[in-house]
Amino acid sequence: MIGVFHPGSSFLHRAPALLKLGVLAVLVATIALAGSPWWLGAASVLVIALFAVARVPFALAWRQVVPILWVLAFAVPLQVLFNGWEAAAVMAARLVLAVALAALYTLTTPVTATLDAMQALLRPFRRWIDADRVGLALALAIRCVPLLTELVREVLDARKARGAEGSVLALAVPVIVRSLRTAEHLGEALVARGFDD
Amino acid sequence: MSEIGFEGVSHDFGAERVVDDVSLVLRERRIGIVGANGSGKSTLARMINGLVTPSTGRVLVDGLDVRRQGREVRRRVGFVFTNADNQIVMPTVREDVAFTLRRHRLEPADATARVDAALERAGLTDLADRPAHRLSGGQKQLLAIASVLVAEPAVVVADEPTTLLDARNARRIAEHFETLDQQLIVVSHQLDLLESFDRVVVMEAGRVVADDVPRAALDAYRALIG
Numbered sequence A: 001m002i003g004v005f006h007p008g009s010s011f012l013h014r015a016p017a018l019l020k021l022g023v024l025a026v027l028v029a030t031i032a033l034a035g036s037p038w039w040l041g042a043a044s045v046l047v048i049a050l051f052a053v054a055r056v057p058f059a060l061a062w063r064q065v066v067p068i069l070w071v072l073a074f075a076v077p078l079q080v081l082f083n084g085w086e087a088a089a090v091m092a093a094r095l096v097l098a099v100a101l102a103a104l105y106t107l108t109t110p111v112t113a114t115l116d117a118m119q120a121l122l123r124p125f126r127r128w129i130d131a132d133r134v135g136l137a138l139a140l141a142i143r144c145v146p147l148l149t150e151l152v153r154e155v156l157d158a159r160k161a162r163g164a165e166g167s168v169l170a171l172a173v174p175v176i177v178r179s180l181r182t183a184e185h186l187g188e189a190l191v192a193r194g195f196d197d
Numbered sequence B: 001m002s003e004i005g006f007e008g009v010s011h012d013f014g015a016e017r018v019v020d021d022v023s024l025v026l027r028e029r030r031i032g033i034v035g036a037n038g039s040g041k042s043t044l045a046r047m048i049n050g051l052v053t054p055s056t057g058r059v060l061v062d063g064l065d066v067r068r069q070g071r072e073v074r075r076r077v078g079f080v081f082t083n084a085d086n087q088i089v090m091p092t093v094r095e096d097v098a099f100t101l102r103r104h105r106l107e108p109a110d111a112t113a114r115v116d117a118a119l120e121r122a123g124l125t126d127l128a129d130r131p132a133h134r135l136s137g138g139q140k141q142l143l144a145i146a147s148v149l150v151a152e153p154a155v156v157v158a159d160e161p162t163t164l165l166d167a168r169n170a171r172r173i174a175e176h177f178e179t180l181d182q183q184l185i186v187v188s189h190q191l192d193l194l195e196s197f198d199r200v201v202v203m204e205a206g207r208v209v210a211d212d213v214p215r216a217a218l219d220a221y222r223a224l225i226g
């Protein structure tokens, strides 16, 4: 899941966030452009090696790529149907590698470091962009993932308890109402913590 | 201690008068606010750091008008909410405490030292790198309090900080509050928590109906709720 930092002391953990972001961008772009299965095979070896260097437990690494496998379960058969096996395999490999690399970044980089990196990156544009604000928005977006997951789970339970399993309304209404309320409370808490401009 | 003054304060939500002509000067170290649900306690507490602006009257913290000098007031007054989940912003415990200091522009070493001290004080040092949203309810509230205290406010306002907790965790939070140097204003239904306080204010339908040492005020409150 996004936003989960796995503490460690590998060189990937110690590398500056800005450098990691740059390398991540280059690698993802390369993977997106590299068409040959050989290149993608080499990239896979590299990514696996990086996970090993960062000492990410296998189960944790696996959890990062599972969500994208669900997407692929739908997308691959369609690709095979329209564009053939090879294109489907290339697409699948590209997606898995990109997700794995992004996950490796979040696993080895505390969010705080990302915020600092972004502030450094945006400094030349500070006349037009408030880096603090962008950082805050990013932190909040990351925070919303576990909050929303938990909220949906609770609402699903409540819906089940009321015997309204099939009802889209019984899912959508509480989720929307509670998301809005949570957003309001979060906003208040931010003001109370001095983020009020 | 800081001096918190309510001068002829009223507040309306739409047509409903929620706080009705309250005047108070709070200087004691430990102040409790009690009252039935809907009696206006939260609205009153929120006025102290400007989360709610009164419809009429003014609220002063050390002479600063909360309406006009909200920023300075919020630097002095920390606020602890009932539901810590709404207050936690960052993924890990340490990062959430550090987050408060982002606006303080400290030297990184100073910031780290303050965060470490705040974690230590809350007994969260061993959990520093854990995901904040997976802590227990009591630990989350301790984290929320640590994230407020790291800013070193002079006053801490807490709105029902133990209401969502079980008895043991509520006790833990209460004991933690007892160790703080800050001036403390606590809205609570846990009357035993307030017995050792210096002063208790009782609210009923937006008005202050009793304001006394805890024993007398709590007796008045018990008589009121029958």
Ligand SMILES: Nc1ncnc2c1ncn2[C@@H]1O[C@H](COP(=O)(O)OP(=O)(O)O)[C@@H](O)[C@H]1O
Pocket (backbone or CB within 6 Å): B013, B018, B035, B036, B037, B038, B039, B040, B041, B042, B043, B044
């Ligand atoms: N944001 C709001 N909008 C409208 N009405 C509100 C709002 N907040 C509180 N109220 C109403 O004001 C009254 C007092 O609320 P509150 O101060 O939260 O009381 P307490 O904390 O003592 O339970 C209640 O009737 C409540 O419904």
Ligand SMILES: [Mg+2]
Pocket (backbone or CB within 6 Å): B041, B042, B043, B159, B160
């Ligand atoms: Mg309340």
